[in-house]
Amino acid sequence: MEVTLSSSFILEKFISILRQIDLSWNRSGAWQDYQTAMRQTLPNLEDLRSTDFQFLRLALLPGLCCEGAGGQFEWADRVAAAWVLFYNSAHILDNVEDNDPPDPCWSATDPGVAINAASGLIFSAYLCLQQLFDNHVNRELALRIIDDFSNTLLGMGSGQHQDLREPNPGLESWLKVAGAKSGSFFALACRAGSQLATDDPQRIQSFNNFGYHLGILVQLLDDIGDFKALHQGDTPVHPEALNRSMVVAYALEVLPEEQNRRLLDTLAAIADDPTAARDAIYLIDQCGAGLYLAIEIERQRQSGLNALAAAAPQNGAGEKLTLLMTGLLEE
Amino acid sequence: MALAHVVYQISTDTDFATRMRSEPEKALAERGWHLSKEELSFLLASLTKKALGKDEILVLVKPMLRWR
Numbered sequence: 392m393e394v395t396l397s398s399s400f401i402l403e404k405f406i407s408i409l410r411q412i413d414l415s416w417n418r419s420g421a422w423q424d425y426q427t428a429m430r431q432t433l434p435n436l437e438d439l440r441s442t443d444f445q446f447l448r449l450a451l452l453p454g455l456c457c458e459g460a461g462g463q464f465e466w467a468d469r470v471a472a473a474w475v476l477f478y479n480s481a482h483i484l485d486n487v488e489d490n491d492p493p494d495p496c497w498s499a500t501d502p503g504v505a506i507n508a509a510s511g512l513i514f515s516a517y518l519c520l521q522q523l524f525d526n527h528v529n530r531e532l533a534l535r536i537i538d539d540f541s542n543t544l545l546g547m548g549s550g551q552h553q554d555l556r557e558p559n560p561g562l563e564s565w566l567k568v569a570g571a572k573s574g575s576f577f578a579l580a581c582r583a584g585s586q587l588a589t590d591d592p593q594r595i596q597s598f599n600n601f602g603y604h605l606g607i608l609v610q611l612l613d614d615i616g617d618f619k620a621l622h623q624g625d626t627p628v629h630p631e632a633l634n635r636s637m638v639v640a641y642a643l644e645v646l647p648e649e650q651n652r653r654l655l656d657t658l659a660a661i662a663d664d665p666t667a668a669r670d671a672i673y674l675i676d677q678c679g680a681g682l683y684l685a686i687e688i689e690r691q692r693q694s695g696l697n698a699l700a701a702a703a704p705q706n707g708a709g710e711k712l713t714l715l716m717t718g719l720l721e722e
Numbered sequence: 723m724a725l726a727h728v729v730y731q732i733s734t735d736t737d738f739a740t741r742m743r744s745e746p747e748k749a750l751a752e753r754g755w756h757l758s759k760e761e762l763s764f765l766l767a768s769l770t771k772k773a774l775g776k777d778e779i780l781v782l783v784k785p786m787l788r789w790r
Contacts, residue, residue, distance in 0.1 A: 645730035
């Protein structure tokens with residue numbers, strides 16, 4: 392039987408995750424207006440765009456890993472709800488800290504309101520995790536998962552700290568930061584989900600590794616997406632974001648000094664000079680950045696799929712997780 | 723990060739690129755470069771994409787996620 396990740400399946404599962412979030416808000420002291428502000432940062436299910444669907448698919452990671460480890464998808468709803476809330480919070484904070492163009496999820500408001508909503512998402516996420524004590528999860532495991540979230544988030548904060556302080560990372564530094572931020576966060580989704588169904592450390596580690604490579608892959612694609620947006624001229628892109636991408640990290644690592652300077656000057660001129668984007672992309676293509684990125688994408692994809700195979704997923708979850716990863720790359 | 727320098731050389735030196743397609747180990751050894759088996763395997767697989775003109779940064783993938 393062919394396994395698919397249909398829109399209806401994704402929506403059904405995401406609505407179930409949203410229910411957990413609503414439950415935590417209903418029990419909380421958050422005023423209705425504040426709840427609305429936080430809710431507005433999440434995808435609007437009445438008006439989904441293709442990018443939102445990609446986000447919804449990623450939110451299924453804890454449930455699919457739980458199912459793959461022998462449990463039921465729904466066992467991970469609370470973990471998934473917390474993960475989604477942390478994801479959105481980190482995204483908003485990152486967006487403001489990097490001084491990027493406001494993301495549509497908060498562009499209708501101002502940065503102060505957005506930061507306040509992002510803070511609320513963090514507390515809401517912990518409320519969702521606290522609910523682990525209410526269901527079948529034993530106390531020791533619940534505490535371990537909450538501890539794991541806290542430690543992983545502190546690691547992500549450390550990666551963001553380095554990212555903010557290093558305007559032009561080298562390739563090694565790029566991988567370190569991407570691993571600390573995106574890699575470890577996706578690994579957490581898979582690790583926590585699988586832990587709800589198995590205590591086999593090797594399988595948990597394999598699910599973790601799958602998530603880690605998926606996270607790096609997501610970051611790579613995000614970096615390339617910035618250049619695509621730059622080329623199409625339909626999105627204002629800040630040179631700081633491009634400078635911190637793997638594309639530029641590669642170019643600066645291999646280009647001779649004179650071209651290095653030219654690339655940095657060109658990127659700095661993007662906001663004022665309409666030809667600068669074209670020049671930057673020309674320089675980048677000439678030095679083989681596309682080939683290098685293609686190799687890195689393939690390496691992360693293959694390593695992720697190898698880790699997934701080692702996890703020996705059950706219940707058809709392996710096929711769905713494979714689709715989730717390969718679906719990021721194929722039209 | 724030897725892989726990055728090998729990729730740069732392939733992209734800027736036609737003779738080296740040709741040799742990498744026919745005798746990759748020798749071409750690397752002549753330059754004093756070493757790649758792991760895994761790196762070499764991914765590089766050679768991706769060279770096909772380059773030959774087909776599918777290695778430009780803008781055609782690599784669809785834009786998709788809002789995550790950093």
